[in-house]
Amino acid sequence: MKRALVILLAAAALAGCAASTPAPDAFAFAVMGDTPYSEHEHVKYLEMLRTIDNAPVAFVIHVGDIKGGGACSDELFAQRKREFDASAHPFVYTPGDNEWTDCRGAGSGPRDPLERLQRLRSVFFADERSLGRDPMPLQVQDHCVDAACRCPAYRENRRWSRSGVVFATLNVSGSENNVGFDAASDAEAKCRDQANLAWLDQATDLAAAGGRALVVAMQADIFNNKRHGYDALLAKLPQCARRLGAKPLLLVHGDTHSLTIDQPFADATGQPIANLMRLETYGSPFVGWVRVTVDPASPNLFSFDPRLEAVALP
Numbered sequence: 576m577k578r579a580l581v582i583l584l585a586a587a588a589l590a591g592c593a594a595s596t597p598a599p600d601a602f603a604f605a606v607m608g609d610t611p612y613s614e615h616e617h618v619k620y621l622e623m624l625r626t627i628d629n630a631p632v633a634f635v636i637h638v639g640d641i642k643g644g645g646a647c648s649d650e651l652f653a654q655r656k657r658e659f660d661a662s663a664h665p666f667v668y669t670p671g672d673n674e675w676t677d678c679r680g681a682g683s684g685p686r687d688p689l690e691r692l693q694r695l696r697s698v699f700f701a702d703e704r705s706l707g708r709d710p711m712p713l714q715v716q717d718h719c720v721d722a723a724c725r726c727p728a729y730r731e732n733r734r735w736s737r738s739g740v741v742f743a744t745l746n747v748s749g750s751e752n753n754v755g756f757d758a759a760s761d762a763e764a765k766c767r768d769q770a771n772l773a774w775l776d777q778a779t780d781l782a783a784a785g786g787r788a789l790v791v792a793m794q795a796d797i798f799n800n801k802r803h804g805y806d807a808l809l810a811k812l813p814q815c816a817r818r819l820g821a822k823p824l825l826l827v828h829g830d831t832h833s834l835t836i837d838q839p840f841a842d843a844t845g846q847p848i849a850n851l852m853r854l855e856t857y858g859s860p861f862v863g864w865v866r867v868t869v870d871p872a873s874p875n876l877f878s879f880d881p882r883l884e885a886v887a888l889p
Contacts, residue, residue, distance in 0.1 A: 596872065597868075597870045597872055597873075598870055598871040598872035600738040600739075600871060601738070601868065601869060601870040601871065601872065602632075602633045602737060602738055602868075602869055603630075603631060603632045603633065603866050603867060603868045603869065604632050604633050604634050604635065604636060604866075604867050604869070605627050605630065605632045605634075605635040605636070605664070605864050605865070605866055605867075606635075606636050606638065606792075606827055606854065606856045606864060606865045606867060607623070607627075607635070607636070607637050607638070607856055607857070607863070607864040607865075608637060608638035608639060608640060608671070608794065608828075608829030608830075608856045608857070608858055609638075609639075609640040609671070609829045609830065609832050609856075609857070609858025609859050610623075610640070610641075610857070610858065610859055610862055611641075611642075611643070611859070611862070611887075612640075612642065612643025612644075612859035612860070613643055613859075613887070615887050615888075616643075616859060616860065616862055616887040618887075619862040619884055619885040619887045620862055620887075621658070622884065622885075623862055623863070623864060623884045623885075624658065624661070624662065626882075626884065627662070627663075627664070627864060628662065628663035628664070629663075630866065632664055632866065633664065633665075633737060634664050634665040634666070634667060634705065634707075634711065635662055635664050635665070635666045635667065635707070636667045636668075636669075636742075636744075636792050636827065637659070637666070637667070637668045637669070638669055638671070638792055638793065638794050638827060638828055638829040638830075638856060639668070639669050639670050639671025639672075639673075639674070639748070639749075639793075639794030639829060639830075640671030640672065640673040640674070640749070640794060640829060640830070640858070641655045641668070641671065641673070641674055642655075642673050642674055643673065643859060644682050645682070646684050646686075647674060647675070647677075647678035647684055647686045647691050648684075649694065649698075651674075652674070652694065652695065652698045652699070653698065656698055656699060656706070659699075659706040659707065660706050660707060660708065661707075661708065662706065662707040662708060663707070663708055663709070664707055664709070665705040665706070665707045665709060665710055665711040666705055666706040666707035666710075667705050667706070667713070667733060667735075667742075667744060667792075668699055668706060669731060669733075669744040669745070669746060669792055669793055669794060670692070670695050670699075670731055670746055670748065670794065671748060671749060671794040671829065671830070672748040672749035672750040672753075672794065672795070672830075673749075674691065674695060675688050675689075675691040675692040675695055675748070676688050676748045676749065676750040676752075676753045677749075677750055678691045679756065688753065688756075688760065689759060689760070689763055692763075695731070696730050696731060699731070700715075700730040700731045700733075703715045703717075705733075711735065712735070713733040713734065713735050714733065714734040714735065715730050715732070715733060715734075716728060716729045716730065716732035716733075716734075716770060716773075716774050717730055720766060720769045720770045720773060721766075721769065725766065726766030726767075726769055726770060727766070729746060729767065729770040729771075729774070731744070731746045732744060732745060732746060732770060732771065732774045734774070734777075734778055734781075736781070736786065737869075738787070738869060738871065739785070739786045739787035739788070739871070740782075740786060740787050740788045740789070740790060740869055741778050741781045741782040741786045741788070741789050741790070742789075742790045742792065743774060743775065743777075743778035743789070743790070743791050743792070744791075744792045744793065745771040745774060745775060745791060745792075745793040745808075746767060746770075746771065746793070746794075747771060747793040747794060747795045747797065747805070747808060747828075748794055748795055749794055749795045749796065749799075749830040751800075751801060751802040751804035751805075752764050752767075752768075752795060752804030752805055753767075753804070754802050754803070754804035755802040755804070764804065768807050768808075771808065772807060772808070772811055775791065775808075775811060775812075775815060776815075778791070779815040779818050779819065780818075782819060782822060782824075783818050783819050783820070783822070786822070787822060787823075787871060787876065788819075788822050788823040788824065788825065788869075788876055788877075789815070789819060789822070789823070789824045789825070790824075790825045790827060791812075791824070791825070791826050791827065792827040792828070793826075793827075793828050794828060794829055794830055795828060795830050796828060796829075796830040796831040796855065797809055797828070798839060799830070799831060812824070812826060812840065812851065813840050813842070813848055813851060816840070816848050816850050816851040819850060820850075821849075821850055822850060823850050823851075823852065823876050823877060824850060824851045824852070825852050825853075825854060825867075825877055826851070826852070826853045826854070827853075827854045827855075827856070827867075828853070828854075828855055828856075829855060829856055829858050830855075830858070831855065831858070832857070832858025832859055832861065833855060833858070834855065834856065834857050834861070834863070834865070834881055835853065835854070835855040836852070836853070836854050836855075836879055837852070837853055838851065838852055838853065839853050840853075852877070854867070854879065857881070857883065859887070860886055860887050860888055861883060861885075861886055861887075862883075862884045862885045862886075862887050863881065863882055863883040863884050863885075864881075864882050864884070865879055865880065865881050865882065866879070866880040866881075866882060867879055867880075868880070
């Protein structure tokens with residue numbers, strides 16, 4: 576609890592750094608993840624969604640893990656799709672391990688993870704728009720990654736811009752990014768890595784050429800890396816930050832359920848990379864979200880306002 580309090584105080588301090596008079600093109604967005612995990616959490620989660628409906632945000636990002644235990648069923652996917660589509664704001668979702676990678680477990684069915692990923696694509700990523708009642712257009716990684724088309728399109732990878740800030744989602748999953756389970760999963764992860772790195776390169780180029788900043792959203796805590804499923808991305812993000820010069824790069828993720836706002840990447844001298852920041856949002860049993868304000872009039876550009884709605888214990 577002490578660590579959580581320190582993080583909350585740091586977040587409040589960062590929020591207080593925002594300029595008193597926002598720029599005309601300032602805006603805010605909501606981040607959530609790793610929720611709901613239980614029926615009790617589901618009640619609080621629905622209340623949180625309605626709270627966000629009434630908040631002055633431009634869009635909502637859910638960084639995955641839309642279920643806890645239980646079946647990885649079509650019915651559950653359809654229910655979450657209805658809930659996301661009920662959002663008053665455009666709603667962007669990127670997959671988490673609980674809804675596909677972990678579906679090989681006995682407690683989840685079991686189901687074939689690769690089949691479940693295809694099902695997620697057909698349910699949540701069928702067109703080039705966000706979810707929500709007022710969907711916004713999105714760019715989609717809808718082409719083969721390699722010339723021989725051994726690696727297919729990754730329609731769950733999305734990109735959009737607002738006020739000069741480029742946003743990109745990557746399908747980077749917890750549970751070691753689906754690495755180390757079997758040959759088919761390793762091949763899938765290798766292709767997805769290629770796709771994610773290419774999508775990140777494109778987003779970085781756009782932000783470097785004419786943007787103010789880059790925000791990358793995904794599910795996995797890539798610092799929790801036992802089987803080296805995230806090595807390529809851990810190396811790539813600092814490279815992207817250098818390509819951006821002084822422009823900020825904000826990494827947004829979930830997975831380990833601990834609200835964190837910090838600078839975990841270091842340069843060759845061991846110093847934090849100044850323009851590369853990380854936000855990990857709340858996760859079960861904490862039902863909460865983070866309001867991120869983007870204000871070009873502020874020297875920090877990003878400020879953070881954590882909103883803990885409930886601790887949903889049974």
